[in-house]
Every structure is written in C-alpha cells, then in structure tokens.
Amino acid sequence: MTRLTRRAFGLSAASAGLAFAAPATLSAQTQARLVIIGGGFGGASAARYARIAFPNVAVTLIEPKTSFVTCPYGNLLLAGERTLPQITHSYDGLKARGVNVVHDWADGIDATAKTVRLRGRATVAYDKLILSPGIAIRWNAIEGYTEAAAEALPHAWIPGAGEQTTLLRRQLEALPDGGVVGFAIPPNPFRCPPGPYERISLVASYLKRHKPRAKILALDAKDAFSKQGLFQDAWNELYPGLIEWVPLNKDGKVTRVDAQAKIFETELGTRHRVDVGNVIPPQSAAKIAIDAGLTNETGWVPVNPRTFEATRARDIHVIGDANVGQVMPKSGYIANSTSKVAVAAAVAALEGRPAPEPTVYFNTCYSHVGPEYGISVVGVFRPSENGFVETPNSGGVSPRGPLAEQREQRRLEALHADAWYGAITRDAFS
Amino acid sequence: MTVPVPFLLGAAALTLSTAMQSPARAQSAPAPQIALSCAGCHGVGGAGEGSVPRIAGYDRQAFVDNWSAFRANARPATIMNRIARGYTDAEVAQLATYFASLR
Incomplete structure (x- = not known):
C-alpha cells in the first residue's frame, strides 16, 4: 500500500521538472499523508495549521466524537455560568478547510507499516502521524x-x-x-x-x-x-x-x-x-500511546523536544497532554502551540529540510x-x-x-x- | 526503503507551494513559527479578540518600542510584561515585521 514514492508529494510533481534531481519514479498523484489522531486542542490545531501552511499535504483527522467539549471553561459550567453548548465545538470548520475528518476510534498503530487501524476495520496509511490522544485515567x-x-x-x-x-x-x-x-x-x-x-x-x-x-x-x-x-x-x-x-x-x-x-x-x-x-x-497518556509502545516507565511519551517525534518510534509525533512535556504544563495552550511546531517539523522532514528554527513554546x-x-x-x-x-x-x-x-x-x-x-x-x- | 528527497528538491517544492497559493490566502509574509502562538490570545492572524487588542497591521517601530516598554515594566500591562521578557531582540524584530505586514 505504501509506495516507494511516498515522500515525493504535493508539488513535487512540478519539482520533478527538475529532472536532474528527481528520480523517475516520482508521480503527480502522490500527495504526502498527514494523519492526526485526536481532535482536541492539539489535534484540531494541528489539522487547521497544516491545511493553512501546507495546502498540498493531505490531512486526515481521526476523532470518534462529532463535537468537542473543552476542559477549559468546564469549571464555569459547574458554577452555573456556562452551558454545555457554550463549551462545545464542531468539526465543521476543519471540514470546510479540507480536513478529512473520520469519526471513528483509532484502535491501534502499526509503526512499521505506518498505518492506523480503525475500529470500523479500515486502516489509514500515513507518511507522518501526529498523535494527540490526551490522557487516560489510571x-x-x-x-x-x-x-x-x-x-x-x-x-x-x-x-x-x-x-x-x-x-x-x-x-x-x-x-x-x-x-x-x-x-x-x-x-x-x-x-x-x-x-x-x-x-x-x-x-x-x-x-x-x-x-x-x-x-x-x-x-x-x-x-x-x-x-x-x-x-x-x-x-x-x-x-x-x-x-x-x-x-x-x-x-x-x-x-x-x-x-x-x-x-x-x-x-x-x-x-x-x-x-x-x-x-x-492519577493519569497517564491515552491507551493508544501505551499500546503502541510509545510510553516510558512514567506512563507518558518521551519526545524529541524540537520535533515532538516519539523517541520510541519514527514518524509518530506526539503532542498535547500525552507527552513528557515537563517543565511545560499539560495545557490546551501548550497543545496548540506545540502542534504547529510538530506539523512544521513533520512536513520539513518529509521534504528533506531541517525543522524550522527558532522554536518557542508558549503558554x-x-x-x-x-x-x-x-x-x-x-x-x-x-x-x-x-x-x-x-x-x-x-x-x-x-x-x-x-x-x-x-x-x-x-x-x-x-x-x-x-x-x-x-x-x-x-x-x-x- | 524510501527514496530520500534531495534537499534541493524539497526547497524547490516549498517555494512553488508558496507561490501557488490562491491570492485570497496569500499573506505578505509567511508566518514565522514563533508568531503562531500569539493567535491563542490576540486572535487568528493577530486580528484581536474581545479585550485583547488587534496586532495585525501594527506599526513596526511601535511594536518594537512597546515590547521594550513591556519588558522594562514601563508600560501598563496585565500579562504582556511577563511575556515580553521571554523573547530576544531578534525574535521581537521578526514578530514586528510579520504583524506589520498583515492587514
């Protein structure tokens, strides 16, 4: 399913006009596949940013729920100062941007084959995976x-x-x-x-x-x-x-x-x-990260601090609460801030460029x-x-x-x- | 197993992808990575949000000067003084140029 040409994507077909640089196998149809698991602050921000900054990358967001209820402002709901609809967000905006939103559970990751297995049995192939699965309760x-x-x-x-x-x-x-x-x-x-x-x-x-x-x-x-x-x-x-x-x-x-x-x-x-x-x-990274063997003895996922690539698997970038982010807090803002760096680093790697610098994470x-x-x-x-x-x-x-x-x-x-x-x-x- | 894309090719693809964006989406300058987190309070593209001011189209020199004043606690601030001290002069210059370029 994955092809030798998968790294040559987007406008690489046009670039292939540079015949001296381009292997003959490059194909106009090949588009880089960025797959994102989890439609919270990290995953949704990643999907939105990827569509804006890298319009030639195919973006798929896997998220079982059809809308997202935020943790932030949930405490105001407890005080009677917000209603549930006021803290609920739909994925329609991302769909309108061309994100392929798949409402299904991601049940597992095959880091070797570079595929995600869905509960509905289908598999989704990726060139780069952004994993933003959140937490599990212990x-x-x-x-x-x-x-x-x-x-x-x-x-x-x-x-x-x-x-x-x-x-x-x-x-x-x-x-x-x-x-x-x-x-x-x-x-x-x-x-x-x-x-x-x-x-x-x-x-x-x-x-x-x-x-x-x-x-x-x-x-x-x-x-x-x-x-x-x-x-x-x-x-x-x-x-x-x-x-x-x-x-x-x-x-x-x-x-x-x-x-x-x-x-x-x-x-x-x-x-x-x-x-x-x-x-x-007490909490840990979500189950899918544990099952994929990405977590260490702390229950969280160690990552490269510049690219968020998991230290235990290539081409899987883990953002949001699931990673070992200390001294950064596990917050929605950090998930948002780091999502863009992870996407930029993932796409840069596919294009054979170094990750952009400088890098600042903001909360x-x-x-x-x-x-x-x-x-x-x-x-x-x-x-x-x-x-x-x-x-x-x-x-x-x-x-x-x-x-x-x-x-x-x-x-x-x-x-x-x-x-x-x-x-x-x-x-x-x- | 995968064919590495030569650096030259990647760079060419990047330039092309920027050039081929639709005019409606084209910006005066691509967003520097460090500017992307500003949206979390100042709104998408620095357009402002509620009580937090617009910074898109901000005069470049005023941006730099106000940043310095925030750093020195010489300008009234709720949180920008704490933020301002986290960025270098070179980074502030990059932010100023970028937000000045937005309409």
Missing part, C-alpha cells in the same frame, strides 16, 4: 476508583460528550445546604495543573451564592500547587472559612474511595465522608476564581538538549496583593481569559 490507582465508581464520584477530567461534567453539576445542585463537597487531587504530573484549584474556587463561588452553609474539603497528594499564593489569597478574600485545603504532609493524599458510602480515605487511614465527591485521579493559563476575578501563569519555553526549559527571567504569575490594590488587574485578567477562550478555540476549530 483506574484503581486510588483503590476503589473504577469506571463504575466514577458514576457516583465523577472525575469530570475527560469531558467526553460532557457527561461527567454535567453529572458533577447535577450533584452540586442537589447538594443540601450544609453539605460537604470533597475533592481528591492527584500528584504531578497531570492534565491542567491549576484546574483543580480553579474548580475549587468556582464551586465555592456557587456554594457561597446558593448553599452558604456548605463546605469544601480539598485533599491533595501534593504540598504545593500552581498559582498557590494567588489562589489562597483569593480563597481568603472571597470565600473565608469555606475551603479547607489539606496538603500531602497533613495526610491529604487519598488512597482509597468508597463510592457507595462516598468516603475518601487517606494514606494514614483517615476517613472523610462527603456529600459530593470529585475524584481527580498562558488563566483561572477564574470568582466574578471579575482572574489570575494567570505565563510560560515561555524552549527546547533543550533533553527536554524543555523555561526562558530565564520571563513568565510567572499575576502580581499578588490585596484585592483593593489589584482589583483592576483581576478584572482585566478575567476579561482576557474570556478572550483567550474565544481565540484559542477559533485557532483550533475554525
């Missing part, structure tokens, strides 16, 4: 936290079609005033480092308005977290006495759950009974913590010998300080967060 890493348990204690960390997020929302609505909302928060690394704390903040904002006697118990498997000072300042200012955060060193690590009784049990055996429980479980994570109150962390990253480094003296978090002094900063960051959501989703799906 079921039972917390004892008793199974797929069935997630129906009682939602994770709401993989949106799917929105089932988990709307389930958690319904549970919050049904919470009796005076009830306890429990959070179990995983160790690093995991998807969206500030996400649990934004979620705590926005659930607190909902409780303050609708269940003023309810409390939040946040049990954390870490001693420190993203934007910690800013979050804790906000909790003290906006929600005094409402949130109890328990770090690892105060027995915060949840090791076992009882989904029926809604009990979170910690390392030292303390049992916390909650009325609504959100378990944000801003905004968090809403209450009405007109936004905070952020900025990171400007670059490839290094073996990984990624943050550019010295750059980036960092919003200025701290009493709300009275920082009110305008917080208001603007909340507005900019909304702008970011609009811009990044357009840059992926339009």
